[in-house]
Amino acid sequence: MENKYADLHIHTDKSDGSHSPEKVVELAQRSGLSAIAITDHDSVEGIAQAVAKGQQLGVEIIPGIELSAMVNGEDIHILGYFIGTRNKCFLDQLSFLRQKRKERAVRIVEKLNSLGVKFPFPDLLALSASAAVGRMHVARTLLARGYIRSMPEAFWRYLGRGKPAYVPKYKLSTEKAIKIIHKQGGIAVLAHPYVIKQSGMISQLVAEGIDGVEVYHSEHPAAAARRFLKKTKQYQLLVTGGSDCHGDLKGKTIIGTVKVPYELVVRMKQKAGGNAQIN
Numbered sequence: 485m486e487n488k489y490a491d492l493h494i495h496t497d498k499s500d501g502s503h504s505p506e507k508v509v510e511l512a513q514r515s516g517l518s519a520i521a522i523t524d525h526d527s528v529e530g531i532a533q534a535v536a537k538g539q540q541l542g543v544e545i546i547p548g549i550e551l552s553a554m555v556n557g558e559d560i561h562i563l564g565y566f567i568g569t570r571n572k573c574f575l576d577q578l579s580f581l582r583q584k585r586k587e588r589a590v591r592i593v594e595k596l597n598s599l600g601v602k603f604p605f606p607d608l609l610a611l612s613a614s615a616a617v618g619r620m621h622v623a624r625t626l627l628a629r630g631y632i633r634s635m636p637e638a639f640w641r642y643l644g645r646g647k648p649a650y651v652p653k654y655k656l657s658t659e660k661a662i663k664i665i666h667k668q669g670g671i672a673v674l675a676h677p678y679v680i681k682q683s684g685m686i687s688q689l690v691a692e693g694i695d696g697v698e699v700y701h702s703e704h705p706a707a708a709a710r711r712f713l714k715k716t717k718q719y720q721l722l723v724t725g726g727s728d729c730h731g732d733l734k735g736k737t738i739i740g741t742v743k744v745p746y747e748l749v750v751r752m753k754q755k756a757g758g759n760a761q762i763n
């Protein structure tokens with residue numbers, strides 16, 4: 485098992501990444517990864533394609549998802565791993581969340597229009613196609629139309645929380661997000677805790693049944709990772725990590741720049757198997 489690594493947080497163009505699932509798997513193989521998790525926002529649509537490509541190229545694909553919950557007005561992301569991807573009720577829930585994203589995108593565009601930032605809605609739809617539409621698609625449209633000079637500018641000027649074109653997402657509780665993941669036989673993991681401003685989130689989530697914490701992430705400084713590692717020991721939680729690669733949308737493609745030893749994947753599998761028996 486030595487020298488086997490996994491990147492456990494990657495987006496495809498089925499949500500707000502820029503690469504197709506196949507391309508993601510090719511890049512993973514070229515980076516020497518043994519396994520990757522596809523964790524699109526509110527969608528499992530990219531997983532079958534990734535699995536097929538992974539079989540060709542010898543890369544293990546872990547079926548995943550990233551759900552957004554709202555706690556005190558703050559976006560808390562919950563990752564799901566080793567989830568079943570065929571249950572009709574689950575797929576309907578995801579379609580509902582994607583529909584809510586579309587309605588939100590319409591409201592974001594209306595707000596931008598009223599601020600004098602005008603572009604036709606079809607521009608946005610052309611970019612998001614069948615994907616779970618989000619603020620990254622809006623940011624790309626603003627960039628393409630010359631309203632901003634960089635993706636971060638879209639967020640600090642217009643789309644971020646408290647900014648003039650901010651529209652909150654559909655409100656899922658963290659408890660519900662964890663339940664949805666558990667119901668599909670998966671394990672639930674708190675994503676990028678470093679970006680969360682309110683304190684006490686990990687202990688709240690432990691009470692709600694969270695299984696792990698994303699200790700390693702492209703936006704986590706080493707000291708933060710050490711702090712979260714301690715928390716996982718304190719609460720006996722699984723440790724995960726990943727790049728949160730969105731393709732080339734946030735600069736260069738970062739697949740594999742954050743990776744964890746495969747041993748951690750083995751532990752996640754064991755826990756998922758245990759959860760499935762409780763269900």
Ligand code: AMP
Pocket residue numbers: 500525552617618619620635636639640644653730
């Ligand atoms: P959404 O799911 O539509 O709320 O969009 C979330 C996406 O926007 C995630 O991929 C984040 O990485 C990205 N995002 C959120 N805030 C910022 C920010 N301040 N700068 C750059 N990207 C951001």
Ligand code: ZN
Pocket residue numbers: 495499500501525620730
């Ligand atoms: Zn994203």
Ligand code: FE
Pocket residue numbers: 550561675676
């Ligand atoms: Fe996230």
Ligand code: FE
Pocket residue numbers: 493495550728
């Ligand atoms: Fe993500």
